[in-house]
Amino acid sequence: MRLSVEALAPRHFDGLRRALDSVAREKRYLAFTEAPSIEECRAFYASIIANGWCQRIALLDGEVVGWCDVLPTHGQARSHVGTLGIGLVPSARRRGIGEPLMRAAIEAAWASGLRRIELTVRTDNHNAKALYERLGFVVEGLQRRSFRVDGEYADSYAMALLSDEP
Ligand SMILES: CC(C)(COP(=O)(O)OP(=O)(O)OC[C@H]1O[C@@H](n2cnc3c(N)ncnc32)[C@H](O)[C@@H]1OP(=O)(O)O)[C@@H](O)C(=O)NCCC(=O)NCCS
Numbered sequence: 001m002r003l004s005v006e007a008l009a010p011r012h013f014d015g016l017r018r019a020l021d022s023v024a025r026e027k028r029y030l031a032f033t034e035a036p037s038i039e040e041c042r043a044f045y046a047s048i049i050a051n052g053w054c055q056r057i058a059l060l061d062g063e064v065v066g067w068c069d070v071l072p073t074h075g076q077a078r079s080h081v082g083t084l085g086i087g088l089v090p091s092a093r094r095r096g097i098g099e100p101l102m103r104a105a106i107e108a109a110w111a112s113g114l115r116r117i118e119l120t121v122r123t124d125n126h127n128a129k130a131l132y133e134r135l136g137f138v139v140e141g142l143q144r145r146s147f148r149v150d151g152e153y154a155d156s157y158a159m160a161l162l163s164d165e166p
Helices: 009-026 040-053 098-111 126-134
Strands: 003-007 054-060 063-072 081-088 116-122 140-148 152-163
Touching: 003 098, 009 040, 009 054, 040 063, 054 098, 054 152, 063 098, 081 098, 098 126, 098 140, 116 126, 116 140, 126 152
Parallel strands: 081 116
Antiparallel strands: 003 054, 054 063, 063 081, 116 152, 140 152
């Protein structure tokens, strides 16, 4: 199996939506519990490319198996801040793909001028939290009942990573 990590391109759009939909439908990790429509996804992905925002795609033997994006925050005073999201389809987990994928996205985020990367992770998502801590993210707070799936609440941590650059 050959892993490659690439910047988002139109050839990834449909595979990326399928990967998002698969992880979303697990209902354990993401804010989405299913992917938006194909049209909405394609338009959103095209806007990421058009704006030069940061989205890295993991491929195994050419098939999209995951993504990591760092997307901008609204407001001039927060223009140095990006929000990170990551997901791998189940068959691609625990194979050492998450870390290089995330490192590539973080590197691209710093290169684009961002200086702080925020994320939200459910308190029961131990794998993801361990990966974030390994890469230097720090818990900044507990967000109570911040997720609700099928009527069940879950808490999450707010985590962030600061650039070494001022
Ligand atoms: C979070 C996520 C991206 C982490 O990706 P990952 O590739 O599984 O993470 P890592 O590369 O850090 O590997 C995790 C485990 O695989 C093991 N591993 C790493 N490299 C390995 C390799 N080459 N072969 C086998 N196992 C390996 C690690 O030791 C670790 O095991 P441990 O937890 O038992 O210590 C992934 O689990 C995922 O997509 N989860 C669902 C979506 C999600 O949670 N998104 C984040 C929402 S906040």
